[in-house]
Amino acid sequence: MFSRVCSAALCGIEAKPVSVEVDVSDGLPVINMVGDLSANVREARDRVRTAIHNEGIRFPVKRITINLSPADFHKEGTGFDLPIAIGMMASMGMVNPGRLEKVMFAGELGLNGQLAPVRGILQMTECARLGGCQTCIVPMKNLAEGSAVCGIRVLGAESLHDVLLYLAGRKELAQKAINIEEMHKHQLIGCQSDFKDLKGQRTVRRAAEVAVAGLHNLLLIGPPGSGKTMTAQRIPSILPEMTPEEILEVSRIHSAAGMLPPEEGLMTVRPFRSPHHTATSAALSGGGKIPRPGEVSLAHLGVLYLDELPEFNPQVLEILRGPMEDGRISISRNFGTVTFPADFMLVASMNPCKCGYFPDRRKCRCTPVQVRNYLSRISQPLLDRIDICVRAEEVKYSDIAGGTEGECSADIRKRVEKVREIQAQRYEDEPWNYNSALTGSGLEKYCPLGKEERDYMRGIFELKGLTGRSYTRIIKVARTIADLAGSEDIRLEHLSEAVLYRSLEKEYWLGGG
Amino acid sequence: MEEEEYLLWLCSIDGFYSHSQGAVIDYFGSAEKAFHVDEKEYEPWKKLRLAWVPRLLASRTGAFIKEQQRKLSRNGIRFISRKSPCFPQKLRWVEDAPLGIFVRGALPDPLRPSVAVVGARSCSSYGYAMARQTGRSLAASGIQVISGMARGVDGTAQEEAVRFEKMSFAVTGCGADICYPASNRRLYDNLVEHGGIISEFPPGSAPLRIHFPMRNRIISALADKLIVVEARDRSGSLITADCALSQGKDVYAVPGRTDDPLSRGCNHLIADGAYIVESTEELVRSLTEVFPIGPGFHEQQVILAPSEKLVYSNLDFSAKSTDVLLQQTGMAPGPLSEALLQLEMRGLVTEISRNAYARKQ
Numbered sequence: 001m002f003s004r005v006c007s008a009a010l011c012g013i014e015a016k017p018v019s020v021e022v023d024v025s026d027g028l029p030v031i032n033m034v035g036d037l038s039a040n041v042r043e044a045r046d047r048v049r050t051a052i053h054n055e056g057i058r059f060p061v062k063r064i065t066i067n068l069s070p071a072d073f074h075k076e077g078t079g080f081d082l083p084i085a086i087g088m089m090a091s092m093g094m095v096n097p098g099r100l101e102k103v104m105f106a107g108e109l110g111l112n113g114q115l116a117p118v119r120g121i122l123q124m125t126e127c128a129r130l131g132g133c134q135t136c137i138v139p140m141k142n143l144a145e146g147s148a149v150c151g152i153r154v155l156g157a158e159s160l161h162d163v164l165l166y167l168a169g170r171k172e173l174a175q176k177a178i179n180i181e182e183m184h185k186h187q188l189i190g191c192q193s194d195f196k197d198l199k200g201q202r203t204v205r206r207a208a209e210v211a212v213a214g215l216h217n218l219l220l221i222g223p224p225g226s227g228k229t230m231t232a233q234r235i236p237s238i239l240p241e242m243t244p245e246e247i248l249e250v251s252r253i254h255s256a257a258g259m260l261p262p263e264e265g266l267m268t269v270r271p272f273r274s275p276h277h278t279a280t281s282a283a284l285s286g287g288g289k290i291p292r293p294g295e296v297s298l299a300h301l302g303v304l305y306l307d308e309l310p311e312f313n314p315q316v317l318e319i320l321r322g323p324m325e326d327g328r329i330s331i332s333r334n335f336g337t338v339t340f341p342a343d344f345m346l347v348a349s350m351n352p353c354k355c356g357y358f359p360d361r362r363k364c365r366c367t368p369v370q371v372r373n374y375l376s377r378i379s380q381p382l383l384d385r386i387d388i389c390v391r392a393e394e395v396k397y398s399d400i401a402g403g404t405e406g407e408c409s410a411d412i413r414k415r416v417e418k419v420r421e422i423q424a425q426r427y428e429d430e431p432w433n434y435n436s437a438l439t440g441s442g443l444e445k446y447c448p449l450g451k452e453e454r455d456y457m458r459g460i461f462e463l464k465g466l467t468g469r470s471y472t473r474i475i476k477v478a479r480t481i482a483d484l485a486g487s488e489d490i491r492l493e494h495l496s497e498a499v500l501y502r503s504l505e506k507e508y509w510l511g512g513g
Numbered sequence: 514m515e516e517e518e519y520l521l522w523l524c525s526i527d528g529f530y531s532h533s534q535g536a537v538i539d540y541f542g543s544a545e546k547a548f549h550v551d552e553k554e555y556e557p558w559k560k561l562r563l564a565w566v567p568r569l570l571a572s573r574t575g576a577f578i579k580e581q582q583r584k585l586s587r588n589g590i591r592f593i594s595r596k597s598p599c600f601p602q603k604l605r606w607v608e609d610a611p612l613g614i615f616v617r618g619a620l621p622d623p624l625r626p627s628v629a630v631v632g633a634r635s636c637s638s639y640g641y642a643m644a645r646q647t648g649r650s651l652a653a654s655g656i657q658v659i660s661g662m663a664r665g666v667d668g669t670a671q672e673e674a675v676r677f678e679k680m681s682f683a684v685t686g687c688g689a690d691i692c693y694p695a696s697n698r699r700l701y702d703n704l705v706e707h708g709g710i711i712s713e714f715p716p717g718s719a720p721l722r723i724h725f726p727m728r729n730r731i732i733s734a735l736a737d738k739l740i741v742v743e744a745r746d747r748s749g750s751l752i753t754a755d756c757a758l759s760q761g762k763d764v765y766a767v768p769g770r771t772d773d774p775l776s777r778g779c780n781h782l783i784a785d786g787a788y789i790v791e792s793t794e795e796l797v798r799s800l801t802e803v804f805p806i807g808p809g810f811h812e813q814q815v816i817l818a819p820s821e822k823l824v825y826s827n828l829d830f831s832a833k834s835t836d837v838l839l840q841q842t843g844m845a846p847g848p849l850s851e852a853l854l855q856l857e858m859r860g861l862v863t864e865i866s867r868n869a870y871a872r873k874q
Contacts, residue, residue, distance in 0.1 A: 365635060367634070
C-alpha cells in the first residue's frame with residue numbers, strides 16, 4: 001500500500017518541499033531508500049524501524065520502499081525520520097491518510113521514539129506555508145522557532161507516540177504564541193553588554209559611535225588589556241534595533257546552522273561573531289558538501305569581530321573582500337552553488353607591535369622594522385575597506401576608581417538611529433544607504449568642501465603623507481561626523497576629527513619623531 | 514708601486530681588520546715586504562688557520578690592487594693611508610688606529626672643533642628631540658658633528674647638522690659606498706654632498722655586527738668631546754664613551770628620568786663623573802668657551818593660539834594618547850585634533866604612532 005507525507009529539505013539556508021513516499025508490498029523483508037540521499041538520511045532506516053518497534057508495534061515482514069521526491073537534488077539532515085515513520089504507519093494502515101492532508105512533518109527520532117530538534121525548522125515552516133500546508137508538526141524543542149511563522153498552525157510533539165495519538169484524534173499537541181513585534185520591543189533586555197561598563201576610553205567610544213552611525217568598518221589598535229574586545233562586544237548594543245524582517249532574516253541563517261537560542265526561538269539581538277584567529281577559510285565563508293553558513297553569514301546584520309588581526313592567515317582574510325563589497329557570499333561545491341547573505345560590520349583589533357606596547361619605549365624594544373613587519377601581515381586590500389582606525393589606550397586607575405559611568409548604549413543608539421535616518425533620506429534615490437558606501441561621483445555630490453576646508457585638507461594631505469584612497473575615507477568619515485553634529489556642511493572640526501580616525505596606511509606608520 | 518698602493522691592498526681584504534693588519538706589518542716590517550715575500554714566509558700564519566690568510570695570499574697581485582682602485586674611483590671614494598698627510602691627526606695617535614680610511618665626501622676640518630653625538634637606535638621622542646636640538650645647535654655654532662649614521666639619535670643629530678655645509682660626518686660600520694640602514698638614504702646622500710662618510714672597511718663591506726664596536730673608536734677619536742644622548746644599560750654608545758675616555762676625551766651625557774631604561778646608561782655615566790648636559794644652550798656655551806668661534810645659537814620664538822598652547826603644554830617628550838589629551842584638556846575630539854594638526858604643521862609636535870603624540874621641541 002502506498003502513502004505520501006509532506007516534509008521539507010534544507011538547502012543552504014533555504015528549504016525545499018519534499019514529499020516522502022512510502023510503499024509497503026509483498027516481497028523479501030528489506031527497507032529500500034532512494035532519492036539522492038546522504039548517509040545521515042539513510043540512517044533513518046534503522047532509527048525509524050527501532051522507534052516503531054519500541055512503540056509496541058510489530059514491524060511487518062514486507063518489502064518497504066521509501067522515495068524522497070523530487071529525487072533530483074541531494075538531501076541531507078535527520079529531519080526526515082518523523083515523516084518516514086508516519087509514512088510507514090500510514091502504509092500499514094495504522095494512520096488515517098485523511099489526517100495527513102496538508103500537514104508537514106519534520107524531526108529526528110531517537111530509538112525510544114523521542115523527537116530531537118533539527119536545523120532549519122524556521123524556513124521549513126515558511127516553505128510549508130507557501131506549499132499550502134495548514135499544519136506543521138515539529139519537535140517540541142523547535143516549537144518556538146516554527147511558531148514565529150504566521151499563517152500556519154505549528155504543533156510541537158515530544159515523541160512519536162504523541163504524534164500517533166494526535167493523528168488518531170486522541171490527544172492535542174502543544175502550541176506556542178510568538179509575537180515578533182513583542183520580541184522586537186524587548187530587544188535591549190537580552191543585550192548583556194552595555195557601553196556604560198566601558199570606563200574612560202573617550203577616543204574609542206567616540207570612534208565606535210561614528211563607525212556605527214555611518215556603517216564604517218573599524219580597526220582598534222592598542223596594547224593588551226586596553227579594552228579592545230570589550231568595545232567590540234558592545235557595538236551590537238548601539239546598532240539600530242532590528243526590524244521584524246531583519247529578525248527573521250538573521251534567524252533563518254542561525255536556524256540553518258542550528259544555532260538559534262532555544263527559549264526565544266529567534267535571534268532578537270544583533271549577532272556578534274568573533275572567530276578565533278586559527279579559523280580556516282571554510283569556517284569563515286561557510287562550507288561542507290552542502291554548505292552551511294560560515295562566520296561571515298552568521299554575522300549578517302551584526303558584527304564580525306576579528307581579534308588579533310595580524311595573526312589570521314592572510315589567505316583566509318582575503319575571503320572577506322567579496323562579502324564586504326556586495327554583502328553576500330557565494331559558495332560553489334560540486335553539487336551546486338549557494339549564496340548566503342553576509343552583510344556585516346567588520347570590527348578588527350590588533351596590537352601595535354609584536355610585544356604590544358609600542359610606542360611606550362619603557363616596555364617596548366621593537367625596532368621600527370619589526371613594527372612595520374608586524375603591520376605588513378595584513379593585506380592592503382583589506383585595510384582599504386576599513387575606514388576608521390583608532391588607538392585604544394590602557395585603562396588608567398583614575399578611570400576605574402573614578403566610578404563615573406560612561407554613557408549608556410541606549411543613549412548612543414538614539415544618536416546613531418538619527419544619523420541613519422538622515423542617511424536614508426539623503427540616499428533615497430541612490431543604490432546605497434550609508435556614508436561608507438560613497439564613491440567618486442557620490443562623494444562630490446554629497447560631501448562638497450568649501451575653499452577653507454579644501455586648503456586645510458591640502459595641508460593635511462602633505463603633512464600625513466595621505467594617498468588618494470585614505471583621503472576619500474577621511475571625507476566619508478567627516479560626512480558621518482557632520483551628520484552626528486547635525487550639520488549640513490562638512491566643517492574644519494569635522495575634518496580634523498576624521499583625520500584622528502583616519503585609516504591605517506602601511507606607508508605611514510612610524511613618524512619616527 | 515707606491516707604498517700607498519701596498520697599504521690599499523692591506524686595507525682592501527675582506528675580514529682582515531686593523532689589529533691583524535698591524536700584526537702583519539710588524540712581522541714583515543712593511544706592507545711592501547708582505548706583498549712581495551715568498552709564500553713560504555707565511556707558513557707560521559697559515560698554521561693559525563685564520564680566515565683572512567688564504568684571502569690575503571690570493572690577493573697579492575697587481576690586478577687586485579688595480580681592481581680596488583677602479584672600484585674606488587667608480588664610487589667616488591678616496592683612500593687615505595696613515596702615511597698620507599691628509600690622514601686625520603686625531604686618528605693617527607689612537608691605539609689600534611687603522612692603516613688607512615676610505616672617505617666619501619669630505620674629512621672633518623682639523624682646525625675646527627668637532628663633537629661626537631651618539632645614542633640609542635630605538636630612542637624615545639625625548640631622545641629624538643635632544644638629538645635634534647644638539648645636532649642643530651652644535652652645527653649652527655660651527656662645531657662639527659661626528660656620529661654613526663644609525664637610526665635614532667645618531668642619524669637624527671646628523672640630519673640636523675648636515676643642513677650646515679661640512680658640519681656633519683658619519684663613521685660607518687660598512688663600506689663607504691653602502692647606505693646602512695637603507696632608511697637613511699636621504700641622509701646618506703646629503704652627507705656625501707655636504708659632509709662626509711668615513712669607514713675603515715673597504716667598499717662593499719657588509720654592515721656586520723662586529724664592525725660597529727670597531728668603528729666606535731674612530732667616532733670618538735675624530736671628535737674632541739663626546740655627547741651621549743640616550744643609552745640603555747649595555748648600549749653600544751657606552752662602548753664609544755669608554756673609547757673616548759681611554760683616548761682622554763671629555764664625555765657629556767644628557768640626563769633622563771631615573772625610571773626610564775633608555776636613560777639608565779646616561780645617568781650611569783653622570784654618576785661615574787661624566788659632564789651633565791644641562792641644556793643645549795649651556796652645552797654650546799661651554800663648548801664655544803673652549804673653542805672660541807661661531808655666532809651662537811638662538812631658538813626662534815613661536816606664537817601659538819590659546820587652544821594650541823593648551824594642547825602643547827599638556828604634551829611632553831614621551832608619547833601621549835589622544836585619550837589622555839581629551840581628558841586633560843577637556844576639549845572635544847574635533848578641536849583637539851585641529852590643534853594637534855596645527856602644531857604638527859609647525860613642526861612642534863609629532864604623531865609617533867596612531868593617536869599618540871609627543872613634543873618635537
